[in-house]
Amino acid sequence: MGHIKRFAADFGLPRMIIAVYLLGLFLMAPMTGVSFSGALSDVFTRIGMNGILVLALVPMIQSGCGLNFGLSLGVIAGLLGATVSIEMGYVGVWGFVFAILASQAFGAIFGFGYGVLLNRVKGGEMMIATYVGFSSVMIMSIAWLALPFKSPVMIWGYGGEGLRTTISVEGFWRHILNDFLSFQLAGHKFPTGAILFFLLVSLVIWAFFHLKIGTAMTAVGSNPIYARASGIDINKMRIISVVISTMLGAMGIIVYQQSFGFIQLYDGPLYMAFPAVAAILIGGAGVNKASLTNVFLGVVLYQGILTMTPLIFNAVLKLDMSDVIRIIVSNGMILYALTRKTKVLK
Amino acid sequence: MTLRSLIQRTGVVLGLLVLAACLFYIGKGHTLLLDTNTITIDGKEFRSLPSVTVSVDGKELDFPMSRAERVMVDVSGPEHTIVIADEADAEKKVEKNFTIPTFMDRVLVSIPAILGSAPAEYWIAPFTPDPVDHAPAEKMQYYKE
Amino acid sequence: MKRLRLFFIENAVVILFVILISIAIPASGLPGKFLLQEILTRLGRSSFLVIALLLPIMAGMGLNFGMVLGAMAGQIGLIFVMDWKIVGIPGLLLAMLISLPISILLGWLCGSIMNRAKGREMVTGFILGFFMNGVYMMFALYAMGSLIPVMNPELLLSRGYGIRNVVDLASVRQTLETFIPLKVAGLNIPVLSYLFIAAVSAFIVWFRKTKFGQDMRAVGQNRAVAGAAGIAVDRTRIIAVIISTVLAGFGQIIFLQNLGTINTTNSHEQIGLFSIATLLIGGASVTEASICNALIGVILFHLLFLVAPMAGKNLIGSAMLGEYFRQFVSYGVIALALVLYEWKRVAQDENSRARLRGGRTDVP
Numbered sequence: 131m132g133h134i135k136r137f138a139a140d141f142g143l144p145r146m147i148i149a150v151y152l153l154g155l156f157l158m159a160p161m162t163g164v165s166f167s168g169a170l171s172d173v174f175t176r177i178g179m180n181g182i183l184v185l186a187l188v189p190m191i192q193s194g195c196g197l198n199f200g201l202s203l204g205v206i207a208g209l210l211g212a213t214v215s216i217e218m219g220y221v222g223v224w225g226f227v228f229a230i231l232a233s234q235a236f237g238a239i240f241g242f243g244y245g246v247l248l249n250r251v252k253g254g255e256m257m258i259a260t261y262v263g264f265s266s267v268m269i270m271s272i273a274w275l276a277l278p279f280k281s282p283v284m285i286w287g288y289g290g291e292g293l294r295t296t297i298s299v300e301g302f303w304r305h306i307l308n309d310f311l312s313f314q315l316a317g318h319k320f321p322t323g324a325i326l327f328f329l330l331v332s333l334v335i336w337a338f339f340h341l342k343i344g345t346a347m348t349a350v351g352s353n354p355i356y357a358r359a360s361g362i363d364i365n366k367m368r369i370i371s372v373v374i375s376t377m378l379g380a381m382g383i384i385v386y387q388q389s390f391g392f393i394q395l396y397d398g399p400l401y402m403a404f405p406a407v408a409a410i411l412i413g414g415a416g417v418n419k420a421s422l423t424n425v426f427l428g429v430v431l432y433q434g435i436l437t438m439t440p441l442i443f444n445a446v447l448k449l450d451m452s453d454v455i456r457i458i459v460s461n462g463m464i465l466y467a468l469t470r471k472t473k474v475l476k
Numbered sequence: 477m478t479l480r481s482l483i484q485r486t487g488v489v490l491g492l493l494v495l496a497a498c499l500f501y502i503g504k505g506h507t508l509l510l511d512t513n514t515i516t517i518d519g520k521e522f523r524s525l526p527s528v529t530v531s532v533d534g535k536e537l538d539f540p541m542s543r544a545e546r547v548m549v550d551v552s553g554p555e556h557t558i559v560i561a562d563e564a565d566a567e568k569k570v571e572k573n574f575t576i577p578t579f580m581d582r583v584l585v586s587i588p589a590i591l592g593s594a595p596a597e598y599w600i601a602p603f604t605p606d607p608v609d610h611a612p613a614e615k616m617q618y619y620k621e
Numbered sequence: 622m623k624r625l626r627l628f629f630i631e632n633a634v635v636i637l638f639v640i641l642i643s644i645a646i647p648a649s650g651l652p653g654k655f656l657l658q659e660i661l662t663r664l665g666r667s668s669f670l671v672i673a674l675l676l677p678i679m680a681g682m683g684l685n686f687g688m689v690l691g692a693m694a695g696q697i698g699l700i701f702v703m704d705w706k707i708v709g710i711p712g713l714l715l716a717m718l719i720s721l722p723i724s725i726l727l728g729w730l731c732g733s734i735m736n737r738a739k740g741r742e743m744v745t746g747f748i749l750g751f752f753m754n755g756v757y758m759m760f761a762l763y764a765m766g767s768l769i770p771v772m773n774p775e776l777l778l779s780r781g782y783g784i785r786n787v788v789d790l791a792s793v794r795q796t797l798e799t800f801i802p803l804k805v806a807g808l809n810i811p812v813l814s815y816l817f818i819a820a821v822s823a824f825i826v827w828f829r830k831t832k833f834g835q836d837m838r839a840v841g842q843n844r845a846v847a848g849a850a851g852i853a854v855d856r857t858r859i860i861a862v863i864i865s866t867v868l869a870g871f872g873q874i875i876f877l878q879n880l881g882t883i884n885t886t887n888s889h890e891q892i893g894l895f896s897i898a899t900l901l902i903g904g905a906s907v908t909e910a911s912i913c914n915a916l917i918g919v920i921l922f923h924l925l926f927l928v929a930p931m932a933g934k935n936l937i938g939s940a941m942l943g944e945y946f947r948q949f950v951s952y953g954v955i956a957l958a959l960v961l962y963e964w965k966r967v968a969q970d971e972n973s974r975a976r977l978r979g980g981r982t983d984v985p
Contacts, residue, residue: 199744251963256744258963261956268949275942291939396945404751451763457755464748469737496718503711505792550792552708581706 144466148412148431148459155438162445169441171318175308176433178324179389182331183406184413184429186378191410191420192339193371194351195248197464200259201403203244204379206270207236212384212393213293216302217281226303226388233380240266241376245369263403271396297393304391324389331381336422338374347371351418408432408460411467435459501554504578508532508549508556509603512541512587517598522588527563530587532556541587554578560591574599634954635904638921641950646924649931656927658808663923664916665798665814666879670872670896671903671915672821673865678910679829680861681841683962684897684955687731687746687862691869692889693757694723699793699874699883700761700784704773708792710800713878716793720870727753728866732859739844743907743959750893761885784885794881817875821868822912837861841908898922898951907962925950 159166183201190198211233220228247262248255275292279285284297298304310323338344349357350367357364383402387393410420413428440452510532512524529540532549533556540563541547554575561569572590576583582603589598629636646656670688677685698720702712731749738745765771766782778785801812828834839847840857848854873892877883900910903918925947933943 247960250967251960252967253740254959254963254966256741257747258956258959260744260747261952261959264952265949265956268945268952271945272942272949275939275945449763451759454755454758454762457758458752461748461752461755465734465745465752468741468745468748469734492718492721496715499711499715499718500705500707503707503709503715505706505708505712550708552711 142414142466144463145412145414145431148435148463152431152434152438155435155442158442158446159438162442164441164445165318167316168318169438171315171320172437173430173434174325175319175321175389176437177429178308178321178328179386180382180406180409180433181325181328181425181429182378182382182385183402184382184409184425185328185332185335185422186375186382187406187410187415188335188420188422188425189347189371189374189378191415191418192351193347193368194354194418195368195371196256196259196417197407197411197467198259198372198375198379199256199403199407200244200263200266201375201379201406202263202267202399203240204237204376205383205399205402206266207240207376208233208380208383208387209270209393209395209399210236211380212299212387213279213284213297213395216284216297216299216393217279219281221302223303223306226306226384229303229384230381233384234377237377237380238373241373242369244376245372248372249365249368260403264400267397267400270399274395293395295394295396295398297395299387299391299393303388306388307385308389321389324385327385331378332422332425335378343367343370404464405432405460408463411463412459415467416470417467432460501578503552504554505550505552506576506580507582508551509582509584510537510541510547510549510587511584512543512545514543515586515588515598517589517594522586522592522594524588524591525562525564528587528591529561529563529566531559551576558585558590560587572599576600632904634902634957635917635921638902638925642921642924642928645928645932648936649928650935651928651931654807656924659927660920660923661808661810662798662879664919665811665818666876667872667896667899667923668818668915668919669821669875670869670892671899671919672818672825672912673868673872674896674900675825675865675910675912675915676828676837676861676868677865678905678908679834679841680837680858681844681908682735682858682861683743683907684900684958685746685862685865686743686893686897687728687735687749687753688865688869688896689750689889689893690727690731690753691720691724691866692873692892693753694720694727694866695870695873696877696883696885696889697723697757697760698870699790699877700765700776700788700885702793703788703790703883704771704776706773706792709796712793713796713874716874717871720874721867724867724870725863728863729859731866732862735862736855736858747893754890757889758886786885788883788885790878790881790883793878795879797875797878811879814875814879817871821871825912833857833860894951894955895922898954901954901958905958907958922951 156166156169158164159169186201186204187198190196208229211231212229214232215225215229218228244262248259251258277293279293284293286292286294307323307327308319308321311326312319312322314320339348346357346360346362347367347370349360350362350364350371354364357367383399409428409432410424411428412431413424413426415421415424415428436452436456439455440450443449443451443455510530512528514521514523516522524541524543527540527542530537530547533551537547537549554577555573556576557571557573559569559571570591570593574585574590574596580600580602584601584603586594586599586601670692673688673691674685677683695716698716698718701719702716707715731746734749735742735745762778762783764782765784766777771777776784776788797813797817798809798811801816803810803812829838836847836852837857837860839850839852840854844854847857869892873889876892877888880888899918899922900915901918902922903914903916905911905914905918929947929950930940930943933946934940937943
């Protein structure tokens, strides 16, 4: 009995509620005429789409930099990588690979600067991350207008200047991961490639955190005094965590785009950090502790709710409250995490 | 919480509620429909003049009203003044005050009744729009392909 | 010389802004009289909202991103007043009265949650604003008309429940501006709006001098010391947030009656961002803000707002660029203020730690 109680307390009431809610939605599916396999396929597609973005939050949480509300910086790096790849005209697998490589380069540069900044403002990272993220989206918006891109697929028609708001990746690398090794599951497509890629990257991160450098990073986040005493350079670890976070964010948005089919510039990245943050918190992460389990659980639960709620609500109540529910659930989870009593770390 | 502070707070809340009620009362907007249609009261017919100038609360209408016309005027509050004068002879005028019940949204004001000095209760009446009869075209059934 | 240097550092943001604007105004080509009239109007419209932010800063809670909750309460008040067809000044006052209990409730909620997240009040308020937006939408788009009776069906969406996207405030539009008309040198001066602002400023000044105000300042400077001195720290913080939320509600009503329309889903969204950016541009910081900062901020921020698109078009050939630049400036100035705040705080912490160690800064 004690074990169950402890598990329940650890798992947290909100998470229990969400898990039960999701289960309920799935159970209701066949009764309401919603195609169960279709819904399942949708959920898996979204997991593949968003997984790496959620994964990107882990390094910074572990190193004590808090929730990376500035993930938009990594997203911008990814957007640059994708647009450069299209500008060069690379298609197919090579186009995708090039986009990712380019995005990693940008991500590393941006992440470094971002990390240096965060080191100077220890304690207030989250708020600053948010506004640094917002500001950079706005600077990039100016850049999208001014940068010398030439590809006719991307610039405004009729000889306009600057890139379009939405750029289709049809014909380039749309669904390149989703379709890879995909199979039909009761009439609906299962995006094997995307899921495999997500698992692969997760494996790499898992391995990283079991290396010496990974454990050092974790120590910096959970016990900085011990870390310093062991001779770990806290600032260096934090910068590395921010760089990895940003690079993963860049990778994540490219995976997202190949599934979504479009590159969204200008205002697009503005609020992208929030769903990822909500997801990892739903998965059980805290402001300074996150594990891969949190990532998997979080992505499944969050994307599950996002997919199932509109389907079921529409079928049963003829009411589309999905948007409002999404806002309340995501932000509610983040609030819950922010107001939990954690050990005071300095 | 002491009894004294409880009484103080209740007093403040009550005061605010009273204030809210007052604001509601003095600020309630009404749409007046000035009507020069002939009206029959107790068998007696009241007609308007061929052309009248009307002003409500000091503001005159843009155009004079002929018989069988309706003009919309927005006002706020319960008490109002209306001045109806013969366009031909500005000296012949009738000035009256009337009160609109707070919850009456759209009000029909009968000009002839006021001109003819009918009893005050016939001056204003709640306005109910006639039920709209859908034209036959809108009642057509659409065949599902 | 050193004093001059100090002056420049302390007021870096304001000076930067004045320079930016002095370039942008001529570049935009907009006539001076137009700008002057616009500024006079916007001062009347927006200052109240910015002043609402002052008390939480005084109480050490930073920038109250949760002011959006007050804005929502104000909007709800206005929606009801439009539904019941209460016009003119009584309508506005009634809207304020209706928003009062809602603001108090939401402010209490916000304050309590912030108390549970000490040290992270700003992020929490920020997220709480988004969360409450969801609750507000549930109220305005689903409950109104279905669970809550609406007298005037014209306000509803075609599906029968939920408030329309755009609510026209024709019956209360511009009432504050025109109630006491005053024209000076061809410029319209919204006297009543200014009176409201004067009133709230007087309130703040008076409040600072009361015992409660002093308590609040003490809490703002050092929670531990204030607590040791017997001040109910948590309660004081909550009350600061409640007052801020109530003022934000009134401010939003003043703002909307000037605009003349409510955009049910959007009108309140950017209000936190803009008001905070405005205050910071006026020279305030996360820990210190005055009414002067608020007013100067409104003038500078709105000047930039007005001239940026045209200046961008004339200088670089794209009005969109001017628009993005303006947004970048809004976000950037908040980022800058937050960075400066944390910088100072980290430096102070390290300083005090160094002192404990006997002055050495190379040892942890």
